[in-house]
Amino acid sequence: MLKNKNIALYVCGGIASYKAVDLVRQFIKQGANVKVAMTASAMEFVTPLTFQIVSKHHIYTDTFDEREEDKVSHIHLADWTDLAVIAPATANVIAKVANGIADDFVTTTLLATTAPIFVVPAMNSHMLENPATVRNFATLRLDKRFVMEPETGFLAEGYEGKGRLPEPLTIVESVKQFMIPRQAELPLKNKRVVITAGGTKERIDPVRYITNDSSGKMGYSLASVARDLGAQVTIISATSQLPEPFGVTVVYVSSALEMLDAVLKEYALVDIVVMAAAVSDYRPKKQASKKIKKSEELLIIELEKTTDILYQLGHTKQQQFLIGFAAETNNLESYAQEKLMRKKANMIVANDVSKPNVGFNQDTNEVIIFTPNSEPVKVSIRSKQKVAEEIFKVAIEQMIK
């Protein structure tokens, strides 16, 4: 999403200026090019040298420090920019930007840029609530600037209040979300995607259940990739152990039956369904209403089959593109091909969960992607995020065939 994007970061004079150093690193990690401009007050808190080292670029601080004869530096930076981020944005710079004041490098360049402007305020809660600041925020929003909500917490002043700069990773996620509709060509724009994740739980009694080793990590990685490709994404999640990806709706379920109901509720209007959850094949035929006491030497629990969600979706499929997963320990290819046909899926992503670092509960995966009329695509071992990118690449190719 931010790969090769030119981000101009404007750092103002607030106590949270030091967090902007990590913000530069996080943007660079996403593949962005970052150039930093600082106000005179910002330099009271952090030195330009620190930003120069992390950004690997000269830091802009003075409108009249024209280093290159053939360029006016504030216009050059303004025109270079794909996205302008003000973080931390002081009450003072917010007031200036809202009113078109251009009396230093930061505010002059912000007035000259035509790139979208993303404002991350940080200030004392009383400054934030001041009617002048509230009015300036309203003006910025009218001017189509995006203003991120500051966080509530312990302020540098020694009391609780609203006004803290969000953590750099939270800012990056919010920036990515902001950039989605601004991307020229997003392959999943306006598409609705439902992804199931985690291992379902089938109750034996109020304190015991049958489950499996699925962590939900593959499903959650798929969700953030689909979101970055422009889709509206819902995760139907059988786990609550993972952080909710920014901008994704999460519906929590427990059993296979609850997952089936939740998927069917969405199914009619969905474009892509990815069944990445490990759905229990069996559940106890009877669920004890009270804890089963230890008594006999042998306890027999009768199990019955759950509904095969992928099969049901495949056999009622209309416009939906259906992706299933096959976690196998042997005969991977033949099981996956058979599953593809029998369940009427558009794609099966198979992984050999007997291999180390593959499948359940791992951060990495290695898969083979099967589709009805193409050669299988082998994806060698890599992070689940990267595997998710490959899965959607193949799915998009298949959908436009």
Ligand SMILES: Cc1cc2nc3c(=O)[nH]c(=O)nc-3n(C[C@H](O)[C@H](O)[C@H](O)COP(=O)(O)O)c2cc1C
């Ligand atoms: C220790 C200290 C912390 C400050 N923190 C903030 C802050 O978090 N937010 C803010 O708007 N102003 C803060 N200020 C006030 C600004 O630094 C001051 O308004 C300054 O003129 C802002 O300049 P600038 O907007 O050009 O960066 C702080 C001042 C000091 C001395």
